[in-house]
Structure formats: structure tokens, C-alpha cells
Amino acid sequence: MDKAAVAVLFGGRSSEHSISSATAGGVLRAIDRDRYRVIPIGITRDGAFVLEDDDADKFALDPERLPEVVDNGTRVLWPEAAGRRELRVRRADGTIDSLGDVDVVLPILHGTHGEDGTIQGFFDTLEVPYAGGGVLDSALCMDKHFMKIVLAAAGVPVVPSITVSAREWVGGPDRVRADAAPLGFPLFVKPARAGSSVGVSKVHGPEEFDDAMALAFAEDDKVLVEQGIVGREVEVAVLEGRDGAPSRASLPGEIVLTTREFYDFEGKYLGGDGAEVVCPAALTDEQVAAVQEAALRAFAAVDGKGLARVDFFLADDGLYVNELNTMPGFTPISMFPKCWVASGLPYDELIAELIEIARSRG
Known part of the structure; x- marks a missing residue:
């Protein structure tokens, strides 16, 4: 029986690029090669889709040097929809090769441009099956x-909270502090649209609040202030x-x-x-x-x-x-x-x- 072709997609433009890449290392090492033909596709931090080496060790999680997708000059050319599923790659020298039909994409992407419904909508448009959440639940x-x-x-x-936009914080920080006061301390301040605890702070008292808001707003222009349960x-x-x-x-x-x-x-x-x-x-x-x-x-x-x-x-x-x-x-x-x-x-x-x-x- 022919092996199903699985495009393992990782990296991406979010702050969780390295974690996605490390996840790819684990998946590439464990996926059943007797059952699946694997096509590793990395997304650089600038958003380029590149054909990667099928080398799990390249993306091992090393605290001293987090893995990342580096632009190697290739460009993955996705199917043109209308029922076609042929995946191609343009090499660094300009030549184009077929990678065969893709049966399913495994998008192990975290954060924006990967876990927020955007890449899911892209594959829906191309009529290419993909694993994981759909557009609505991802968004x-x-x-x-x-x-x-x-x-x-x-x-x-759900945990009691308030939501604060960057405009609200700049225009009226005293009002935001007053709105947050009934939640008590400790508080958690976190970006509304980020993961892996990036930009998250535990706030023990009023003197830590402003710095926590600044850290969260550096990641997103919408922030949640949550009660510490x-x-x-x-x-x-x-x-x-x-x-x-x-x-x-x-x-x-x-x-x-x-x-x-x-x-x-x-x-x-x-x-x-x-x-x-x-x-x-x-x-x-x-x-x-x-x-x-x-x-x-x-x-x-x-x-x-x-x-x-x-x-x-x-x-x-x-x-x-x-x-x-x-x-x-x-x-x-x-x-x-x-x-x-x-x-x-x-x-x-x-x-x-x-x-x-x-x-x-x-």
C-alpha cells in the first residue's frame, strides 16, 4: 500500500517559532516512516516556506541554543486548488521539482500566523486536509x-478577568487600575493572543502592575488582567x-x-x-x-x-x-x-x- 504523504509544517512568524521548531524535532523523530512519507516544511521568521532536511536532531530542544528555521533559498509551492494536491519546490538555483501529492498537512505551529485560524483558512482554500483545529476554534x-x-x-x-486595549491603557491607566482592583492580588497579566507564557507576569501588588502591563503590551495590543486563583x-x-x-x-x-x-x-x-x-x-x-x-x-x-x-x-x-x-x-x-x-x-x-x-x- 502506498504511503500517505504528510507535510510537517513548523517554525513560523510568531514569538513561539523556536518551540514549534523543537516540536518538529520530536515529531520527525517519532512519526511512523513505514506508514507515512514525510515532507518537512519550515516557515522562517520572515514567513518564507522552505523545504527542510529530514533531520530531527537539527531541531532538538537545546536550552543553550533554541532551534530555528533558516532560509536555505528553497521555496515550497503549494497546490493550486481545484482538486490538485501536487506539492513542488523551487530550488535555490531556480529549478522546480515535484514532491508528489500531499495527503495531509500536520501544522505544528504555535501563536499568530499558525494557531489563530490564518494557516487553517489557507489550507481550506487550497482544499488540502490538515490536522488540528479549524478556522473558528483556532481563532x-x-x-x-x-x-x-x-x-x-x-x-x-472561567477565571474572572478584565480585558484592556493599548488605547485604554494609554488613555486612562488610573481607570484600568480601578477596574482591576476588585480582582484583588495576586493578579496575572497576560497578552490576549500569545502562548508559551510569553509576556505573562504574576503581579503581587500595585507597584508591579505597570511593569507587567508594559511587558504584556510588548507582545500584543490587547491584554487580560486575571484574578489569581x-x-x-x-x-x-x-x-x-x-x-x-x-x-x-x-x-x-x-x-x-x-x-x-x-x-x-x-x-x-x-x-x-x-x-x-x-x-x-x-x-x-x-x-x-x-x-x-x-x-x-x-x-x-x-x-x-x-x-x-x-x-x-x-x-x-x-x-x-x-x-x-x-x-x-x-x-x-x-x-x-x-x-x-x-x-x-x-x-x-x-x-x-x-x-x-x-x-x-x-
């Missing part, structure tokens, strides 16, 4: 402000059902903090001390069922496709959804794969499942 979950509106409307509890940080991995089957939720995992204030970029990716990913989490059967049910409700509320990681705070007064990630961290040590491994689905089979979900839709 909704990328913007934490609108995600909260949708979840709250569906009766899913006291509780356990619990996360659930969700997979869309295939061929009409219902969506599935993994066993929950937990971020256990010891000396770190919150699960920041260093703790997630650079080997920083003070935070540990534990899966499965030490929860009662009733708590596991409640978290899984809430995760599936949240996934349905945003019209979830493909996959998502649903992040919760488990507080004394119940569950609060913190956010949904439609392309969560996907390195072998990331929470999403670890939760599925703990649930009986190995990393290589998880990659295959994402691909096959996409093919069943396409």
Missing part, C-alpha cells in the same frame, strides 16, 4: 478574551473522534510548582527548576470524571476540531477553565503527549491518530 482560542465569552455563554466557568493546575488532553465517534479526554495531568511562581517559559522549555509535569494527576475518580467532562464541554463549546489541551484551576469552590490550546506543546515531554501516554496511547500512535483524524475529514 477563538487564540484570543483569550473571546474564548472566555464563548465558554461563559456555554456555562463553563488559588488551586491546583490541572490539564486534560482532548482528541476529536474519528468518523463520527465522540471526542475523547485523557487522564488529567498536573503542573506541580515548588519554588517557581507560575509555569513560565523557562519552566516549560528551558529546564528551569521549580515546576514538574505529573501525569496522571493524583485525583479522586470523581475529580477525574469532573475534569474530563468539563474539558469535553469546553471543546464542544468552541467547536473544537482535531485536538486541544484544556487547562484548569481546581480550586476549593470548583473548576475554572484557564484556557484552551488548539496546538499545545507537542514535544515528547509536553503535557499533551504525556497525558495520552498515561492513558494508553504512545507518542508515535498519537501522531498517527492526529493524521488519520485529518484524513477522515478530508
Whole structure:
């Protein structure tokens, strides 16, 4: 049987370029080559689509030197739609070669221009199947402000917050401080449309507020100021059902903090001390069922496709959804794969499942 051609797409123009590239290293190393023909495609920080070497080690996660996609002079030429799926590459010398038909794209992209519905709309236009979220759920979950509106409307509890635009902050910082005051301290200040904890601060008192706002606005012109919920940080991995089957939720995992204030970029990716990913989490059967049910409700509320990681705070007064990630961290040590491994689905089979979900839709 012919192998299905999978274009693994990574890198991108967002601040999470290196994390996407490191994810590609894990995926390229684990994907079943007996089952799939792999076409690695990198997106440079300037947005050029380049044909990459099929070398997982090139994109290994090294805290001393984060991986990135470098412009090698090639340009990937996507299919021209109208039912065609031939992928071509223009080499640095100008010659054009066929890479054969592509069966599915695996876009392991984080952040803007990758996780916000834009690349999903591009592939919808080309009529090329792709794994992961669609246009709507990607766009909704990328913007934490609108995600909260949708979840709250569906009766899913969310962390109390206010949203502040750059114009509002410049025009009336005192009013913003007054609006945030009922939330109390500590607060979390975060960009509305960023991931991997980039631009996020924990604010312990009024004297730290302005600096936290400046850091967040450096990443986005819309910022969330959230109440600091006291509780356990619990996360659930969700997979869309295939061929009409219902969506599935993994066993929950937990971020256990010891000396770190919150699960920041260093703790997630650079080997920083003070935070540990534990899966499965030490929860009662009733708590596991409640978290899984809430995760599936949240996934349905945003019209979830493909996959998502649903992040919760488990507080004394119940569950609060913190956010949904439609392309969560996907390195072998990331929470999403670890939760599925703990649930009986190995990393290589998880990659295959994402691909096959996409093919069943396409």
C-alpha cells in the first residue's frame, strides 16, 4: 500500500517559532516512516516556506541554543486548488521539482500566523486536509478574551478577568487600575493572543502592575488582567473522534510548582527548576470524571476540531477553565503527549491518530 504523504509544517512568524521548531524535532523523530512519507516544511521568521532536511536532531530542544528555521533559498509551492494536491519546490538555483501529492498537512505551529485560524483558512482554500483545529476554534482560542465569552455563554466557568486595549491603557491607566482592583492580588497579566507564557507576569501588588502591563503590551495590543486563583493546575488532553465517534479526554495531568511562581517559559522549555509535569494527576475518580467532562464541554463549546489541551484551576469552590490550546506543546515531554501516554496511547500512535483524524475529514 502506498504511503500517505504528510507535510510537517513548523517554525513560523510568531514569538513561539523556536518551540514549534523543537516540536518538529520530536515529531520527525517519532512519526511512523513505514506508514507515512514525510515532507518537512519550515516557515522562517520572515514567513518564507522552505523545504527542510529530514533531520530531527537539527531541531532538538537545546536550552543553550533554541532551534530555528533558516532560509536555505528553497521555496515550497503549494497546490493550486481545484482538486490538485501536487506539492513542488523551487530550488535555490531556480529549478522546480515535484514532491508528489500531499495527503495531509500536520501544522505544528504555535501563536499568530499558525494557531489563530490564518494557516487553517489557507489550507481550506487550497482544499488540502490538515490536522488540528479549524478556522473558528483556532481563532477563538487564540484570543483569550473571546474564548472566555464563548465558554461563559456555554456555562463553563472561567477565571474572572478584565480585558484592556493599548488605547485604554494609554488613555486612562488610573481607570484600568480601578477596574482591576476588585480582582484583588495576586493578579496575572497576560497578552490576549500569545502562548508559551510569553509576556505573562504574576503581579503581587500595585507597584508591579505597570511593569507587567508594559511587558504584556510588548507582545500584543490587547491584554487580560486575571484574578489569581488559588488551586491546583490541572490539564486534560482532548482528541476529536474519528468518523463520527465522540471526542475523547485523557487522564488529567498536573503542573506541580515548588519554588517557581507560575509555569513560565523557562519552566516549560528551558529546564528551569521549580515546576514538574505529573501525569496522571493524583485525583479522586470523581475529580477525574469532573475534569474530563468539563474539558469535553469546553471543546464542544468552541467547536473544537482535531485536538486541544484544556487547562484548569481546581480550586476549593470548583473548576475554572484557564484556557484552551488548539496546538499545545507537542514535544515528547509536553503535557499533551504525556497525558495520552498515561492513558494508553504512545507518542508515535498519537501522531498517527492526529493524521488519520485529518484524513477522515478530508
